Amino acid sequence: MGANMSGDLSYENGDGSSSLSRPRLGDIPESCVASILMNLDPLEICKLARLNRAFRGASSADFIWESKLPSNYRFIADKLFNDDGNDDYTTKTINLTKKDLYGRLCSPNLFDGGKKEIWLDKSSGGLCVSISSKSLSITGIDDRRYWTHIPTEESRFHTVAYLQQIWWLEVDGEFEFQFPRGKYSLFFRLHLGKPSKRLGHRVCNSDHIHGWDIKPVRFQLTTSDGQQALSHCFLDNPGNWVQYHVADFVVENPDISTKINMENGIDFLQALDPDMSSKIFMCLEDPSDLFCVSAVSRSWRQHVIANGLCKQLCLRLFPQLSKVDNVIELTSSTKNPAEVGPSNSMEWESLKQEHRAYTFLARGFTSFAVKQLILEPIAASSTDNFPEESIDNTLEPSERTGPAGRIASYWSSKGQSNPAVPETLTYKLDGDLCLINEINIQPFQAFFQWGLPIYSAKAVRFRMGHVKRPKPPAGRPLDVLQDSVHDSFVWTYTSEVFPMAQENRLQTFRLPEPVLCIGGIMQVELLGRVQKQEMDSLFYICVTHVQIVGRSLAPAVSVDIDEHSKSLTLKVLSYNQPSPPEIPSTNSSFYGRRHVRDLRQIVNILRGNVNIPDYDWEEEDNESDDEEFVL
Structure with a gap:
């Protein structure tokens, strides 16, 4: 209104004559106003736009706001608003004036999946970038014992990385961008203590803040054009967010991307x-x-x-x-x-x-997975009926095999009149290096004898070691080895004596602590005999099943042993974890021997070469009247 009225008013001179009206701000042409506004800051331009229509119209001129935009504003607009991959940034800003574009850029704009935010400073038009903690490379961030992400309203990204405990702090970040020409400053925004709200008030727990005032945090900055800076700072002021200045860098060429590497860390061990x-x-x-x-x-x-x-x-x-x-x-x-x-x-x-x-x-x-470690049996100190009652049978988990479960599966020692005579069972383990946790042994119960006797030992002891001399040629009968088995191995570990119960069950003998067997040889020593066979009045020890449980590094690791120096050479063949144990197939060497032994027994039965004790089967209890077993 003032601008319109000013053209109709006049004023009198001192002599009573009249002249044209006095010039006012509204009389200034918009082009002149626009030239003036180009030299002002954006905030001053917005204030002057409120004076009158001329200033308001001039303040919307594109050439004014284009001078306030960064020189590479087209790249920035394309980076922020071009979500569909079109190379032409105007697909998102074609209807925007330069003033509107400046206003959108002054508002926080998320990009890179919401992990980064960019905006222009309203007063100066300077470019500002904020990077979320999730976009940084933080050592140990995936270990919940040390780090965790907590939600908070005090962050632009509504989440922050919270350090719970650690001796080492290392945070790296990388950011590549076409910065406008100018000088930039890099800050890390840090907070000591975990903020929270209680009864509507902000509180901060600083009980677990230790050491940050003893050892300074190292901040480092490097750029792709060779600029470097290093600074150290003690972290203080717990309970408040603090901007810690790292360094400044300068961008000379806005047409090429500048890569920034930022890092901060603290190593308490350096002290x-x-x-x-x-x-x-x-x-x-x-x-x-x-x-x-x-x-x-x-x-x-x-x-x-x-x-x-x-x-x-x-x-x-x-x-x-x-x-x-x-x-x-x-x-x-x-x-x-x-x-x-x-x-x-x-x-x-x-x-x-x-x-x-x-x-x-x-x-x-x-x-590594705990599994059964026995690869194959080596020898028994004695065998009553070889091979029907050989050590091979101790690898069979069932005490009855053969057709319809009629064949008893067990190892039997030779009979002894002296109950103190021990027996041994020697096995080859799955690898040269085995960590043994426990050994499971099941004594044999003679279900085909009167009274169902259990031929257990009084106690058991275990030895571990390695081969002392080369093994005999393949195919040599195991019973030939029985007399020389003690001379073939070097025992490096002997366990304590464990009592054995005279019970028909798988009994567990757990070592006081896991023992490393180097060489892959395990011997079970059965001490003392408790059961006498009525037929010959001799003491026997019989075992149904043996398990050696632990971890093996085979086939990844093997061992060579020097007999003269007693030294070991560790050979690493692979650093891959062994595959889980598979169910043995019927083509394995043990199951082949198992089937051959069963076939041999069946042939003996057909030929009538079976020695059945002359028992009065009619006097047995009713539980065994309807069963028939083959020895």
Whole structure:
């Protein structure tokens, strides 16, 4: 209204004459107003637009706001608004004036799957970028013992990464963008303590905040054009969000992308001497924890390898490995590029090789599947009726086999008049390195004899070891080995004596702690006889089934033993976890012998070559009247 009225008004001079009306702001042409507004800040332009129509019309001119937009605003608009993959950014902004585009860019705009946000500063038009914690590479972020994501309204992305406990903090980020020409500052936004709300008020728990004022956090910035900066800062002011300045960088060419690498971290072990660091690491009892430690950072991995911490942990858990003098890798999967370390010498390569091998041993002995470890029987100290009552039968889980379950399956010793004479059963295990947890043995109950006697031992003891001399040629009968079996092996472990119950059940004998068998030979020693056979008044020991339960590293690892020096050479053939045990097929060597033995018994039955004791079967209890068994 003022602009329209000003053209109709006039004023008198001092002599009473009249003249044209006095010039006013509304009389200034819009082009002149626009030229003035180009030299003002966006906020000042918006304020002046409220004066009158001329200023309001001039303030909407595209050339004014294009001068306020970043020089590469087309790239920014295409990055933010081009969701359909069209290269022409105008598909999303064709109906927008430069003023409207400036307004949209001043509002927070999410991109990259909602993990990043970009906007223009309203007063200066400067470009601002915020990166979510989920877009950063945080060491240990997937381990819920150390990190977790918590929702919060205090973040632009409504979630933050919360550090619960850790010795090492390492956060890396990478961002590539076509920045407009200018100077930029990088900040990390951090908060000490876990914020929450109680009764509508914001509270922060700072009870578990320790050490941040002792060791500074290291901040580092590098750019693709060679700019670098490093700073250190103590974290303080718990309970508040603080912007920690990392460094500044300058962009000269807005037409090319600039890649920014940002990093912050703190290593509390740097404040300790190496010996103290090693003592702290050796307090770990789980090999998986030490493996995670070596994966934290390059410096921690080098410390673990250089000090042989995985080897020390293995020796502490399994003292039998102390005789290992050499580790050989026969797998091609370890041919990696040379790693930055104390040196690239043969000594460093040997240390890395030992680290890989002992890490695999520790992981295998603690996490591989527990299974039955007997590969095949070797020999028994004596056998009453070979091969019908041989040691092969102890691998059969059932006490009755053959047609309709009529054939008894068991091993029987020779009869002895002295009940103190022991017996032994020797087995070959699944691999050269086996961690044995328990042994299960089931005594045999003679269901075909009067009174159903159980031929158990009084006690049992176990030995583990390896072969002392080469095995005899294949096909040599097992009964020939019985006299020389004790001279064929070196026993490196002997267990305590376990009492055995005279019961027809699978009895478990658990070792006080898992024992590492090096060499893959296991011997079960049966001590004392409790049952006399009425037919010949001799004492026997009979066993239905034997199980050796534990973990095996076969076929990934094997062992060579030097008889003269007693030293061991560890050979790693593969770092792959063995496949789960399969159900034995009828084509296996044991089941082949099983079927041959059954066939032999059937042939003997047909020929009438069966020695059946002369018992009065009519006096047996009724439970066995309707059953017929073959010895």
